[in-house]
Amino acid sequence: MKAEVYFTWGEVNEALVDKRTVVVMDVIRATTVIVEALANGARGIFPTESTDEAARLASSLGREETLLCGERRGLKPEGFDLGNSPAEFTPEVVEGKQLIMSTTNGTRALLAAEDASRVLVGAFLNLSAVAEAVGGEENLVLLCAGKDQHFALEDALCAGALLMMLTREREDLTLNDAARVALDLARRYPITADTLRSTSAGEALTELGLERDLELCASVDRHAVVPEMKERRVYLPNPRKRSQGSGRRTP
Amino acid sequence: MKAEVYFTWGEVNEALVDKRTVVVMDVIRATTVIVEALANGARGIFPTESTDEAARLASSLGREETLLCGERRGLKPEGFDLGNSPAEFTPEVVEGKQLIMSTTNGTRALLAAEDASRVLVGAFLNLSAVAEAVGGEENLVLLCAGKDQHFALEDALCAGALLMMLTREREDLTLNDAARVALDLARRYPITADTLRSTSAGEALTELGLERDLELCASVDRHAVVPEMKERRVYLPNPRKRSQGSGRRTP
Numbered sequence: 170m171k172a173e174v175y176f177t178w179g180e181v182n183e184a185l186v187d188k189r190t191v192v193v194m195d196v197i198r199a200t201t202v203i204v205e206a207l208a209n210g211a212r213g214i215f216p217t218e219s220t221d222e223a224a225r226l227a228s229s230l231g232r233e234e235t236l237l238c239g240e241r242r243g244l245k246p247e248g249f250d251l252g253n254s255p256a257e258f259t260p261e262v263v264e265g266k267q268l269i270m271s272t273t274n275g276t277r278a279l280l281a282a283e284d285a286s287r288v289l290v291g292a293f294l295n296l297s298a299v300a301e302a303v304g305g306e307e308n309l310v311l312l313c314a315g316k317d318q319h320f321a322l323e324d325a326l327c328a329g330a331l332l333m334m335l336t337r338e339r340e341d342l343t344l345n346d347a348a349r350v351a352l353d354l355a356r357r358y359p360i361t362a363d364t365l366r367s368t369s370a371g372e373a374l375t376e377l378g379l380e381r382d383l384e385l386c387a388s389v390d391r392h393a394v395v396p397e398m399k400e401r402r403v404y405l406p407n408p409r410k411r412s413q414g415s416g417r418r419t420p
Numbered sequence: 421m422k423a424e425v426y427f428t429w430g431e432v433n434e435a436l437v438d439k440r441t442v443v444v445m446d447v448i449r450a451t452t453v454i455v456e457a458l459a460n461g462a463r464g465i466f467p468t469e470s471t472d473e474a475a476r477l478a479s480s481l482g483r484e485e486t487l488l489c490g491e492r493r494g495l496k497p498e499g500f501d502l503g504n505s506p507a508e509f510t511p512e513v514v515e516g517k518q519l520i521m522s523t524t525n526g527t528r529a530l531l532a533a534e535d536a537s538r539v540l541v542g543a544f545l546n547l548s549a550v551a552e553a554v555g556g557e558e559n560l561v562l563l564c565a566g567k568d569q570h571f572a573l574e575d576a577l578c579a580g581a582l583l584m585m586l587t588r589e590r591e592d593l594t595l596n597d598a599a600r601v602a603l604d605l606a607r608r609y610p611i612t613a614d615t616l617r618s619t620s621a622g623e624a625l626t627e628l629g630l631e632r633d634l635e636l637c638a639s640v641d642r643h644a645v646v647p648e649m650k651e652r653r654v655y656l657p658n659p660r661k662r663s664q665g666s667g668r669r670t671p
Contacts, residue, residue: 176427180569318431320571322597346573346620354601369597 170339171308174328174347177315178278186285190306192299192331193282193290193398195314196323197370198253199275200292201386202238205255207405208294208392210264214403216276220246223271230267239271243377246271255385274321278314279398285310290396290403293327293360293386298393300334309335311348322354322368323386329355330389362387421590422559425579425598428566429529437536441557443550443582444533444649445542446565447574448621449504450526452543452637453489456506458656459545459643461515465654467527471497474522481518490522494628497522506636525572529565530649536561541647541654544578544611544637549644551585560586562599573605573619574637580606581640613638 175181194200203214215230217223220241227235238251238258245252251262253272270276282288291299291311303309311331313324329351336342336352344352358364362383365371371383385391396403426432445451454465466481468474471492478486489502489509496503502513504523521527533539542550542562554560562582564575580602587593587603595603609615613634616622622634636642647654 174571176571177431179430180428316597319596320425320427320598320601322601325601345570346567347571350571350573350576350601350605354604 170306170335170341171343172311172332172335172348173309173345174311174313174325174351176313176320176325176347177318178274178281178312179318181281181312183284186282186310188286189308189310190287190289190303191282191285191310191312192303193275193278193288193312193314194292194324194327195272195275195278196292196327196386197365197368197374198255198382198386199270199272199314200290201294202253202255202258203290203396203403204292204294204392204394205385206258206263206268207396207403208394209258209260211258211266211268212404214268214270215401216279216398216403217269217271218277218280220271223269224248227269230269234265235267235269236263237269239276241273243373243379254379254382256382274314274316278312279403280401282312283398283401288398290398291327291331293330293389294391295394296327296330297334297390298395300331302395304335304338311351316370321370323365323370325351326355326358326360326364329353330360360387360389421557421586421592422594423562423583423586423599424560424596425562425564425576425602427564427571427576427598428569429525429532429563430569432532432563434535437533437561439537440559440561441538441540441554442533442536442561442563443540443542443554444526444529444563444565445575445578446523446526446529447543447578447637448616448619448625449506449633449637450521450523450565451541452545453504453506453509454541454647454654455543455545455643455645456636457509457514457519458647458654459645460509460511462509462517462519463655465519465521466652467530467654468520468522469528469531471522474520475499478520481520485516486518486520487514488520490527492524494624494630505630505633507633525565525567529563530654531652533563534649534652539649541649542578542582544581544640545642546645547578547581548585548641549646551582553646555586555589562602567621572621574616574621576602577606577609577611577615580604581611611638611640
């Protein structure tokens with residue numbers, strides 16, 4: 170398997186993702202939120218590039234079945250239903266809803282990957298499920314969202330943790346420089362809220378009083394789901410794989 | 421000191437370098453070449469964005485005192501005098517000459533930094549001299565050129581090695597995520613031609629038959645010079661600091 174990591178969404182283009190499976194990671198917090206929301210019964214999530222586009226899409230889909238969610242500078246934009254704290258996305262709130270999401274880095278990373286043959290969503294929350302889903306790939310791209318176009322340690326650690334799992338299954342991994350570094354970092358940093366707190370994104374969140382989000386962001390394998398994006402909508406292709414205890418009733 | 425590392429030239433803009441000293445690093449091979457050439461007596465180096473711009477500038481400066489140098493895909497462009505192997509830049513070849521340089525990553529990184537208050541050129545070749553030059557800064561940016569807009573391990577190691585030197589002098593370093601990772605990597609990878617050979621850029625160079633360049637690229641503190649860029653020209657502000665043994669005679 171050839172596994173390439175990119176540390177920022179800005180550095181990928183169509184040629185780099187073409188005919189590849191791409192796993193998009195934005196641990197703090199967009200992809201954590203996506204995994205949590207879908208595992209808790211949301212029907213689908215539409216990533217959008219701007220808050221304006223999000224509002225327009227909400228109008229066209231109908232406001233009753235949709236929730237606007239996301240952040241700008243870490244906080245809920247005006248007029249939005251939910252912010253970007255994973256704990257907001259409980260079964261009571263999201264079950265059966267379509268979510269329209271606009272965040273600074275994560276949703277842009279998803280859209281940057283949209284020309285890939287398969288776009289999956291990864292976070293510490295669903296690490297083993299993603300590793301299982303991509304274990305048979307020959308060309309894998311792990312796209313870290315990064316922070317404002319720069320390297321973000323937490324996303325590199327998530328990519329590295331996924332590579333650690335893959336190295337246990339396969340001996341034929343070929344890594345680019347970034348993948349090599351991500352794997353190296355993951356082998357030495359524990360996945361804990363403290364580790365996340367020490368990152369630039371974790372510090373920013375702590376300053377906003379949202380530090381408790383980090384506990385949930387660091388919850389490895391909380392859900393056995395693998396969200397996939399098709400035609401700009403993220404959903405669970407195989408809802409039977411939804412984790413136990415997510416509170417979602419079978420429809 | 422606040423020290424920020426950026427892993428690719430594409431992610432910096434005027435605001436990020438404004439009022440800061442920026443050290444640009446492209447170990448394989450542009451900044452290695454710049455240090456070597458200036459230490460060996462070149463009068464100045466003009467980084468240019470394209471081979472066309474390089475050719476035009478050479479015509480306007482006069483071809484007799486100038487040398488066109490650089491690479492595309494690792495090799496000397498047609499019509500150029502020199503490629504991008506540091507060993508080509510001997511005193512016999514470069515003394516007293518103006519060099520016009522066009523490379524894929526390094527010269528673009530220099531130009532990306534041009535709005536900084538001070539732009540310095542770093543490589544393993546002049547690590548201690550650069551560390552001494554920036555030791556008193558309050559806001560330092562280490563700009564890794566990277567490879568084709570992606571993370572390059574050798575540049576991260578060079579930035580980290582510089583940070584290691586600075587941590588010995590100062591206890592007040594504040595690091596961004598990338599700086600933290602660069603420092604962490606530098607503490608564990610030896611600076612050798614073997615390490616460089618294992619990187620993506622080193623592998624590409626080896627495939628081109630230019631592997632021996634890596635020995636020179638890994639020569640720590642070969643020269644005690646700190647090239648600086650002003651108005652798109654890189655030169656030595658203090659030529660008396662030129663290293664011994666560079667073969668250059670005092671003018």
